[in-house]
Amino acid sequence: MDAALDKKPASGGLEAEIANRRTFAIISHPDAGKTTLTEKILYFGGAIRLAGQVRARGERRRTQSDWMAIEQQRGISVTSSVMTFERDGVTFNLLDTPGHEDFSEDTYRTLTAVDSAVMVIDAAKGIEAQTLKLFEVCRLRDVPIITYINKVDREGRDPFELMDEISEKLALDVSPVTWPVGMGTQFKGCFNLRDNTFLKPSREGAGGFEEEIRVNGVMDPKVAELVGDETLLETFRSEADLATSACSPMDIEAYREGHLTPVFFGSALRDFCVSDLLDGLAAFAPPPRMQPAEPEPVDPAEEKVTAFVFKVQANMDPNHRDRIAFTRICSGRFKRGMRLNQIGTGKTMAIQAPIFFFAQDRDIAEEAYPGDILGIPNHGTLRVGDTLSERTDVKVTGLPRFAPEIMRRVRTGDPMKVKQVRRALHDLSEEGLAQVFKTRFGSDWIVGVVGALQLDVMADRIKAEYKVEIGFEASPYSAARWIHGPKDKVEEFIAKNSAQIGDDNDDSPVYLAKSAWELNYTAERWPDLTFGQTKELV
Template structure:
């Protein structure tokens, strides 16, 4: 336990603190590439009043870009390669909420950054393409959520296209992802015959009009009651088909069980068309009404509960150069307990130093505002001048280390080489910053002066090269490296020294100064493990 810092800030009344925390909802959107995740993000922001016009994705011909895709490379490629954070207020019949939306990378090469983002949320929306169903990245991301029992809501997208039968999609989700589905809405037709959705809970049909103003949700009206004659007049033969479908659905599907949902065992399912803004508000209402308020977070010594009066938070992401004009680095901090106030003096646990946080910010993609206060569940950005690392904890004095923020062993390796050797200092600085924010991993072999990069996907090297050129003025070439896989070394120093003595040409230091074995092949790794049984060769490293 550290010595608690005396703060000049007065605590809020407990009732006010609890009220503020309970209205927070913090979630991520996860999906396979091209499932419509970024479009859905834009429409959620529009409903929350955070942007004036939903449809920047749709209006690319006017040289607009999705609000959450702010990095230059993302704009060029149309993919999300960083995790954006966006906060907006939302009000419905259930109350007033503050929503923190984390838009995660959809490309398969960025699963590590996505995983770290998922450590900062309390629930997630899984977007499924109705045409393609469950895809590879969806499986990976759901498995990551399952490790933490994260509650999942599912949005089956693109009902305005000819896709697979809804019941087939639910069966696939249940069988492949091993999670119960509880349909909350049910589609009426699809593609050209898509007429809307039926809300199973409130017995209401929401009609779809592709010609309606999608800014208002492309809704042509509501019809109350499945047996309402108006339904037959509007839908014709599709009305009777809907009644048969709903009878089958009610008999064969799971009914919504909030306890199972909060335990990560069941996902409520909503159908819609994000590009037409249809079904999105129902999803947002479900998010704020059903998803959990801020949850407790584990540390090495105890569980931190959100309603505790004293502030705690941890760094789950570091982003360099959010604004290229300022060459800045921002540490993304998940507030885990209590209240943050501008000017607070906090203990940075990793350094043991007390720092005054005067310029914390909240985000709307690249737009930022200085924040006066924040509560458990919120995400704040803290300017970082190179002293803040992934996994760092900030507290009002208590020495805590939050757990569950891993770094994965990379699967691909490259050696960095310069076209202009005089830019070596800039290369080292750029790679160090990119490694600190988790965009890549950097290794320094003990036996050479090489700079070896590791990544979980090939595209990460393209991103690093692009950012080195445009943000640091470095023209670097990444050459193949003979390394096949990497393992962090855990054991007594004397045992590690023996390994270095025998195979030091394969040992490196990572960015945190930990020993790593860079194996040229799986066979070499297995033989080395057999020769040094007292050393653990770890596939993941806990970031603390």
């Protein structure tokens, strides 16, 4: 059994276990190096013995976090996965999120389950569009950010220019922790400004770092020997002096409040500053935090267990048609076999076979603490947004569903397999991969997604997992909005517009508008109603 999965019952008390948890996500624009950094974090955390490469051949191409066939084929992450490992007495729960913008809703829900995030930035490109969007999501939830500026061993932008961009675009103070000694062809290693260690490359132009060498500051003569080039040495010393004097000093409170970001310059591919990043997460990142809930936030130190489902994944193991609810523990000490209330349904369920994750691999969880992510096998009982608790008076909040931006009609190739198609659409809609609306007038299924790539993934998964082929064709609708308002007005509206009413997976009524103009016109005609772009998951 992998060491990452060998989680024995802990001996510490609840508060000690909470203090030693770090639950974080990695966010980035596509191709910034997120998947490579994820693997190297697992490698330096002792969770895997060989760090694979996304673009390598054969088995090594199958990264630890990208387990779905389409992810392996395209070299992208399209679903969230969880990896748990321990390092130096700290339990890390790493939630790897989709990098592609077409899966931003899955990413948003994943970010509701973390206490901090690592933002990966390409040193040559700086802050890109998807990075900015994901950062804004983190800001909405007050998730503190550590920045990892990747690929400094390649030609890139000036380090100060990159930090100025972070400061200006994200309105964050920056506090550099590691600094590149040259970049691109002049790259000589990295320097940790906090503990005065020099990360020396194994050889010119190739390989990772050979060793960490402790020195007495940047002016130590040993640094001159390690750098070699006099001009580069002078530039590095000047930059390091300016970085420490002009930039903000590390302030853990300011970081955890979302005002400051520690910055690590490094190269995930060549192993530079990945271990430093892990040390930074252990030292700076907050332990499990209060979770938004009604009637009041859930305190991790509360003795009664409360948890919420932020993701459902069907068919992680297609041979067993499994359905796993990814569940974040918010408070209390969870023990296998506990009976928890499923808030909203009035039912209780015994959690007999909870699991810890390591991407697609898993192991039975005997117990878990706040910040831990459990997988709960179920057959449609649990849904995204569900709260599980020993209490009966609490509901975790803040998991919205967003109105789709692309609408397509489902086309089935074989009319004899309508039942399989219905089941597949229902399952994938509950996962959050897409939204499915059943029109009341006629018998169409309308699929709504954020980005076109979701349609490709949906068709690919239905073919692979349900053995049926589907296609998509133009839909007469361009927008879907949830209908809210006085019951009599909602019923009147639905009766008068039945040809453009559908039901979502929760049987909530949805107005299917044919154009933005029609949507605005309808909203003006029905001032007592609200046509919502979001819907709180219940």
